[in-house]
Amino acid sequence: MLETIVLVAQNNIVVVASDGQQQPRLTALAQTYGLTIVEQTSDDLHLLWLEDKLQLVQQxxxxxxxxxxxxxxxxxxxRRKQVSIKNEIIARAVGCKNNERPLVLDATAGLGRDSLVLASVGCAVVMLERNNAVAALLADGLTRLQLASQDAWINNFIGLYHGSLISDCFDWQNTLPQVDVVYLDPMYPHKKKSAAVKKEMKAFQGFVGADEDSDQLLSVAKRVAQQRVVVKRPDYADYLNQQKPDFSLESKKHRFDVYLT
Structure with a gap:
């Protein structure tokens, strides 16, 4: 069963929902993640409840x-149907081999895209997201997944936690289960000359902001992981906290730095 642990939200984020759309699921999300339901807002970037789905929109x-x-x-x-250990560098980076599948903490879960790949190859996945609005988007997506599908792979999502490994308010030692691998993909600025990012993702990045404290994550992640820490970086980026990994695996645009613990 998917476990959800939530801290008190730090930001007051609004969700626009018209009359009659304040379903119990939306009300529960708002209460859990500190969201305020309104009929309209002047905020350019805000959450919107539309057709029983929570989404981030730009007015x-x-x-x-x-x-x-x-x-x-x-x-x-x-994406899920294409995954395999052979063609997914992330799967090899976290240590998938033969019949071995580690329990992975995705400590910068974001929109859950890497967690989806890891769950699809058979890893048990725990997600951690510190932004309350993004955590609410994840919770909504997971709920809709569980309501719509009985496929066995969805049981690989075993926990969603709201918090940060480096937050004084989040007691990871007494909250998180023991994990084999900690996976980090902190938000990193794009090169000005790099390929254009989709406009909606630019809006998302502007809403969430850069992970300015990402260097601090590595030392804590090493304490959490039983086997290894994997850091996803753009191919042009420096090592996290300037610490050279034990080894790296490279794709066309990214690098997976592996720190054995």
Missing amino acids: SQPKQAGVLVDFLGAAATY
Whole structure:
């Protein structure tokens, strides 16, 4: 059963929902993650409850797609069907081999895309997200997944936690289960000349902000992980906290730095 642990939200984020749309699921999300339900807002970036789904929208860009977590959408389904240990560097980075599948803590879960890949190859996955609005998007996506599907792979999602390894308010030692691997993918600035990021993802990155304290994560992650810490970085980025890994695996655009513990 998926376990959810939540801290008191630090930011007051609004969710726009018209009359009649304040379903029990939305009310529960709002109470859990400290969201305020309103009928309208002047905030350009805000959450929107539409067609029983929670999403992040940009009011000044009405034609722009909203950002949501949809593990059963066409893109996610296609992605999941393509995964295998052979063709997924992330799977090899966390230590998948033969019949061995580690228990992974995705400590910078974001929209859960890497967690989806790890769960699809058979890893048990615990997600940790410190932004309360993003944690709410994840919780909504996981709930819709559980309501719509009975596939065995969804049972690989075993926990969603709201907090940060480096927060004084989050007692990870007494809260998190023991994990084999800690996976980190902190938000990193894109190169100005790099390929264009989709507009909706730029909006998401602007909403969440950069992980300015990501260097601090590595030392704590090493204490949490029983076997290894894996850090995903753009191929042009420095090592996290300037610490050279034990080894790295490279894809076309990214590098997975592996620190054995």
